[in-house]
Amino acid sequence: MNLQATRRQFLAATGGAAAALMVRPAQATPASMAAAIRQVVAEASVKPGRVKLELPPLVENGNTVAMAVSVESPMTAKDYVKAIHVFTEKNPQPNVISIKLGPRAGKAEISTRVRLADTQTVVAICEMSDGSFWSDKVDVIITLGACLEDL
Amino acid sequence: MRPRVRLAVAIVMLSLAIGPPAVSSAEIPLDQRRSAYQDMSRDNKAMQDDDTSNPGMLAVLDGEALWAAKSGGSGKSCADCHGDAKTGMKGVAARYPAFDAASGGPVNLEQRINISRQQDQKAQAFAYEGKEMLALSAYVAMQSRGEPIAPHDDARLAPFIEKGRAQFNQRQGQLNLSCAQCHDDNWGKSLAGNTIPQAHPTGYPIYRLEWQSLGSLQRRLRNCMIGLRAEPYAYGAPEYVDMELFLMWRARGMKVETPAVRP
Amino acid sequence: MAARTLINVPPKAKRGEVIQIKTLISHIMETGFRHDNVGSPIPRDIITSFVCTYNGEKIFEATLYQAIAANPFVTFHTVATESGTFALQWTGDNGFTQEASAKITVE
Numbered sequence: 001m002n003l004q005a006t007r008r009q010f011l012a013a014t015g016g017a018a019a020a021l022m023v024r025p026a027q028a029t030p031a032s033m034a035a036a037i038r039q040v041v042a043e044a045s046v047k048p049g050r051v052k053l054e055l056p057p058l059v060e061n062g063n064t065v066a067m068a069v070s071v072e073s074p075m076t077a078k079d080y081v082k083a084i085h086v087f088t089e090k091n092p093q094p095n096v097i098s099i100k101l102g103p104r105a106g107k108a109e110i111s112t113r114v115r116l117a118d119t120q121t122v123v124a125i126c127e128m129s130d131g132s133f134w135s136d137k138v139d140v141i142i143t144l145g146a147c148l149e150d151l
Numbered sequence: 152m153r154p155r156v157r158l159a160v161a162i163v164m165l166s167l168a169i170g171p172p173a174v175s176s177a178e179i180p181l182d183q184r185r186s187a188y189q190d191m192s193r194d195n196k197a198m199q200d201d202d203t204s205n206p207g208m209l210a211v212l213d214g215e216a217l218w219a220a221k222s223g224g225s226g227k228s229c230a231d232c233h234g235d236a237k238t239g240m241k242g243v244a245a246r247y248p249a250f251d252a253a254s255g256g257p258v259n260l261e262q263r264i265n266i267s268r269q270q271d272q273k274a275q276a277f278a279y280e281g282k283e284m285l286a287l288s289a290y291v292a293m294q295s296r297g298e299p300i301a302p303h304d305d306a307r308l309a310p311f312i313e314k315g316r317a318q319f320n321q322r323q324g325q326l327n328l329s330c331a332q333c334h335d336d337n338w339g340k341s342l343a344g345n346t347i348p349q350a351h352p353t354g355y356p357i358y359r360l361e362w363q364s365l366g367s368l369q370r371r372l373r374n375c376m377i378g379l380r381a382e383p384y385a386y387g388a389p390e391y392v393d394m395e396l397f398l399m400w401r402a403r404g405m406k407v408e409t410p411a412v413r414p
Numbered sequence: 415m416a417a418r419t420l421i422n423v424p425p426k427a428k429r430g431e432v433i434q435i436k437t438l439i440s441h442i443m444e445t446g447f448r449h450d451n452v453g454s455p456i457p458r459d460i461i462t463s464f465v466c467t468y469n470g471e472k473i474f475e476a477t478l479y480q481a482i483a484a485n486p487f488v489t490f491h492t493v494a495t496e497s498g499t500f501a502l503q504w505t506g507d508n509g510f511t512q513e514a515s516a517k518i519t520v521e
Contacts, residue, residue: 056192056193056194058192059192060191060192060195060345060360060414061360061361061414063360063361063363063483063484064198064206064360064363064483064484065194065483066194066195066197066198088481091480091481092445092447092480093447093479093480093481095477095479095481096479096481096482097476097477097478097479097481097482098476098477099474099475099476099477099490100474100475100476101474101490102473104468104471104473104492104493104495105473105474105490105491105492105493106432106433106491106492106493107432107491108491109490109491110488110489110490110491111487111488111489112482112483112486112487112488112489113482113483113486113487114481114482114483115445115480115481115482115483116481143343143344143345203420203422203436203438204436204438204487206438206440206484206485206487208420208438209418209419209420209438209439209440209485210418210440212418212420213418363442363443363483363484363485364442364484364485
């Protein structure tokens with residue numbers, strides 16, 4: 001994530017021109033994920049660490065994939081996780097879920113089930129009460145089922 | 152190459168590699184049978200095992216409500232005649248499809264539910280694959296969870312089991328494959344990244360991740376036929392009931408898992 | 415018809431114990447990216463927000479997007495502080511709203 005700052009500046013400068021040059025459709029790109037992340041973190045830097053994103057590396061069906069996010073934090077009034085955000089790079093839309101937490105959570109640990117459109121990288125970002133941002137990423141391989149109903 | 156084209160090529164190559172039509176493929180020895188549950192990922196197994204997280208349980212809860220709801224001209228609920236489903240329906244789904252004297256052939260659980268609704272409750276039949284039918288059949292079938300599938304050895308069922316077996320071994324569709332070629336001869340091998348299951352209907356209606364909803368065995372059979380590029384029969388066709396009967400007979404002794412989760 | 419929900423909250427807990435709450439709700443979560451068999455887009459219909467309060471105080475809030483699988487399953491934690499009620503509310507497209515609650519006894 002240390003390339004984040006330079007990539008963000010580059011994209012902010014070139015904007016739509018960069019998207020038009022991409023071969024993949026403009027919706028599903030690492031650039032739109034970067035933009036979605038920027039909306040959450042603004043100009044702050046995001047450091048890898050502290051948050052742990054769990055997804056199976058190989059998925060039988062991308063329609064329903066178990067996902068867990070946990071953050072090391074004492075979850076006290078002075079030091080807690082304010083928010084957890086998850087993003088994808090190849091889904092039609094980059095946001096997955098955004099969660100607000102507080103010291104009453106006791107543990108910064110959530111789980112859900114997500115849809116993953118294709119083999120891709122998923123990113124989790126957490127915001128701490130001190131304003132710092134941390135991230136983790138997982139590469140997931142999606143297999144296509146045989147004998148599908150819709151052709 | 153796009154994934155679906157790649158898949159079609161893989162299937163065609165597989166069908167060519169299998170060779171001339173076998174009249175009847177080798178049946179899986181009874182002690183080698185395994186449920187597709189065992190091939191699932193750890194997360195998908197956990198989804199099935201935990202009743203508080205199994206999406207099929209949402210339908211089961213709806214089914215529980217339907218069981219108690221008074222319906223039709225009779226003003227009766229299922230519970231009024233059958234009592235508590237936990238005792239009244241235990242083992243029932245495990246022995247379906249069963250012989251129905253009135254029609255002279257096998258009926259599956261969904262058809263039995265509709266026969267009861269129309270004749271006993273004087274209510275309208277539930278539509279196949281509709282929310283109510285799925286919920287009620289899931290609730291009833293879940294009462295057999297853990298029970299072994301019955302031997303289906305009623306002599307009157309024998310000719311229908313043979314019809315189902317013939318279908319199972321019959322090549323069909325543009326891909327010209329029979330069920331047996333994949334599910335008897337090549338189970339355990341990989342097809343486009345997935346493990347080919349033996350195709351035992353131990354957990355129906357299942358919550359299939361592909362559908363993101365609950366579905367019946369007939370839906371799955373139609374799915375397979377479409378996958379083979381064969382024209383599927385209409386819902387409720389006797390051909391399906393014969394196949395369901397054969398598949399349940401083939402799975403005799405295996406434990407019911409309803410509501411199962413499958414990818 | 416109300417959306418079916420399945421809530422799992424431990425019925426009893428010790429004061430200060432961190433407990434896990436598991437929630438499941440029946441909802442199609444139609445992404446808006448699919449097309450029907452004649453090519454017309456199927457409109458988006460998803461749950462967009464999920465909030466849990468504990469004796470009236472908000473302890474968990476989530477914004478859900480299309481990437482959340484159908485029949486959303488969400489688990490989270492909270493500190494068992496006092497006996498009372500968890501109130502859960504889901505809201506979404508087309509005026510969707512569903513509530514559920516669960517009680518806990520804290521010793």
